Amino acid sequence: xxxxxxxxxxxxxxxxxxxxxxxxxxxxxxxxxxxxxxxxxxxxxxxxxxxxxxxxxxxxxxxxxxxxxxxxxxxxxxxxxxxxxxxxxxxxxxxxxxxxxxxxxxxxxxxxxxxxxxxxxxxxxxxxxxxxxxxxxxxxxxxxxxxxxxxxxxxxxxxxxxxxxxxxxxxx
Numbered sequence: 001x002x003x004x005x006x007x008x009x010x011x012x013x014x015x016x017x018x019x020x021x022x023x024x025x026x027x028x029x030x031x032x033x034x035x036x037x038x039x040x041x042x043x044x045x046x047x048x049x050x051x052x053x054x055x056x057x058x059x060x061x062x063x064x065x066x067x068x069x070x071x072x073x074x075x076x077x078x079x080x081x082x083x084x085x086x087x088x089x090x091x092x093x094x095x096x097x098x099x100x101x102x103x104x105x106x107x108x109x110x111x112x113x114x115x116x117x118x119x120x121x122x123x124x125x126x127x128x129x130x131x132x133x134x135x136x137x138x139x140x141x142x143x144x145x146x147x148x149x150x151x152x153x154x155x156x157x158x159x160x161x162x163x164x165x166x167x168x169x170x171x172x
Contacts, residue, residue, distance in 0.1 A: 003079040004135040008155040013129045025112040034106050038099040061087035105163045127166050
């Protein structure tokens with residue numbers, strides 16, 4: 001699947017949430033997401049612009065691969081995600097295969113829906129607050145509409161780096 005996504009800094013997430021309600025957005029869920037990212041001596045995701053993670057949420061756990069970004073303005077990329085029944089066993093399996101954790105990202109995520117988009121309001125521990133707009137079903141032709149929605153939310157400072165990249169840069 002292709003994940004079509006743009007992300008922006010949100011210095012006032014409450015104002016964005018108010019604006020979403022004004023636009024008629026439907027609130028879907030609030031949850032804690034905990035991600036563990038991996039690398040190995042033979043596979044350096046940073047140099048390849050890729051990612052491998054195990055995500056744990058109250059609703060389940062997932063093993064996700066994200067491919068390189070496909071353009072210069074968004075975070076559009078291939079995403080392969082599988083449900084795993086046990087995050088700890090999945091992490092142990094990855095360790096046995098030579099993959100080691102490189103970082104953990106924790107965030108509180110509130111998810112809204114507006115037409116063909118999911119809007120995520122993220123409070124990322126140690127990194128900051130962001131809004132992600134993701135086209136449902138990976139429709140690349142929706143990129144321009146996503147940027148218009150971002151503008152309608154009063155946001156203009158986009159960010160292509162992942163939360164992992166931002167966290168690692170901050171810790172240097």
